[in-house]
Amino acid sequence: MSSDSDRVHRLWLLLPRSVRRLPADLAAVLAVVVLTCTAVLTPGLQQTPLRVLVGLPFVLFIPGYAFIAALFPETGKTAEPDTDTDTSEMRSETGIDGIERVALSFGTSIAIVPMIGLLLNFTPWGIRLVPILVAVSGFTVFATGIAATRRLELPPEERFRVPYEDWAETAKTELFEPDDRTDKVLNALLVLSVLLAAVSVTYAVAVPKQGEAFTEFYVLTENETGDLVADDYPTEYTVGESKPLYVGIGNHEHRQMDYSVVVELQKVTISNNTTRVQTERELTRFGTSVGANETWQQQLNITPTIEGQRLRLAFLLYKENPPAEPTVKNAYRELHLWVNVTATQSTQHRVPPSSVSSKEQSYAS
Missing domain, CATH: 2.60.40.10 (Immunoglobulins)
Known part of the structure; x- marks a missing residue:
């Protein structure tokens, strides 16, 4: 087991330092871009459900997330009292929190993608699949590069990061350590609802209804x-x-x-x-x-x-x-x-x- 870990660590060290320093959420953005381009341009994958599964977030969320990450590289912590003074004056808050970041990502994506399509309409390439894919991918990669640069210039404690560990710990506590029997029943219903929704969406994408012949x-x-x-x-x-x-x-x-x-x-x-x-x-x-x-x-x-x-x-x-x-x-x-x-x-x-x-x-x- 240790030899496998050492091998993975050595392969990780072969990557450029700038890539190794890339925040996990921005790396996920680039991964979605690569996966979408692969699913759309590879002949064997063009008609598979993978194209829809990666295409929807690529159009509706990813460009806006990269853009918002470039605008707001800092974390959006709740303001705390200034302990250096005797007053209860609050520190000024900068950045945005996770919910605001997600909402703005959806909103800006819905604005950015049509704008890119409008600009392409006045070019020789026109509004076609490949030009749109290249343009949206290029914008997303460019915005991700700016976001990574601005975030790494901040002190570590001020950088925005997705709190994966906190989310996992909170979910574990809520699901497996409920306060009473009512919470247990609600948690079970929540898990069943999520599984049912996931199965329904997967079936709808994997087995799409045929249109009129x-x-x-x-x-x-x-x-x-x-x-x-x-x-x-x-x-x-x-x-x-x-x-x-x-x-x-x-x-x-x-x-x-x-x-x-x-x-x-x-x-x-x-x-x-x-x-x-x-x-x-x-x-x-x-x-x-x-x-x-x-x-x-x-x-x-x-x-x-x-x-x-x-x-x-x-x-x-x-x-x-x-x-x-x-x-x-x-x-x-x-x-x-x-x-x-x-x-x-x-x-x-x-x-x-x-x-x-x-x-x-x-x-x-």
């Missing part, structure tokens, strides 16, 4: 700068000439999903709020598999095969395989664009049937 389905186009946007879709087509569009699927079904997409160009009539398909041509269909909470995109070259004004370019999404007769009504998700298609001067209005899968029928959708 749904699938995102969208069509994008490329703007002049090369970005994909949901705006300025091409509406003028020529028979046989292609224009690119991008189809996207976001899987929020909480499991891996197999999808099928059918793209049709339809001639429709609208009467009495009823849309009736007169003619349709299937332009393409394909299938894909998308993992849970993943997004998939693919470029499609849309090549019209029939001409007409105000044709409906329909994108139909299905779970697994599509039915024999895909329609807007039986699709899991449906998107459409209204387009105009003209014929080229060098070709007939109709494309040879062998070049495209076509079907002509009349139904309401």
Whole structure:
């Protein structure tokens, strides 16, 4: 046992003196920062409850605690009479006590983190996970360094320290050495309540309730700068000439999903709020598999095969395989664009049937 203690002591002495002198509460602050960065940036830990367990105190308490520690490095003892004089004059009190320190830590954290986010909004990095994580971590480490420097400059008796030993001794006395039977019962109820609350919180974090299951389905186009946007879709087509569009699927079904997409160009009539398909041509269909909470995109070259004004370019999404007769009504998700298609001067209005899968029928959708 002694050899193990000696080994730990030798390893401790290998650390820089400034690190060894770091107060325990400030060392715990740095440990939470490191643990949070590890939980958020490590691929295997990103979806585990550890991210929530360390992320909440990192955002709601740690930055404010480091900031308050930098502002108030001294202890907040209760003022005592000055024994050097005959009067009952009280010494002036400096610093803040533990309760005030905790309350201010929560309050300043709630103010500091949004302020950092606001400043990031005016930078090229924007309000994203990694920039916020780096900014909050940098602020916390900087404030912790100032707090440690200011605290170590004070005489030992004036430095703030977390009274771990006093808390432990008080808790031991209250729990195991009660004054009467009533205190014993109250202590037992208190312990049971704390255990029940801890188990409930742990279960809520470890087994989070699944949200609504749904699938995102969208069509994008490329703007002049090369970005994909949901705006300025091409509406003028020529028979046989292609224009690119991008189809996207976001899987929020909480499991891996197999999808099928059918793209049709339809001639429709609208009467009495009823849309009736007169003619349709299937332009393409394909299938894909998308993992849970993943997004998939693919470029499609849309090549019209029939001409007409105000044709409906329909994108139909299905779970697994599509039915024999895909329609807007039986699709899991449906998107459409209204387009105009003209014929080229060098070709007939109709494309040879062998070049495209076509079907002509009349139904309401």
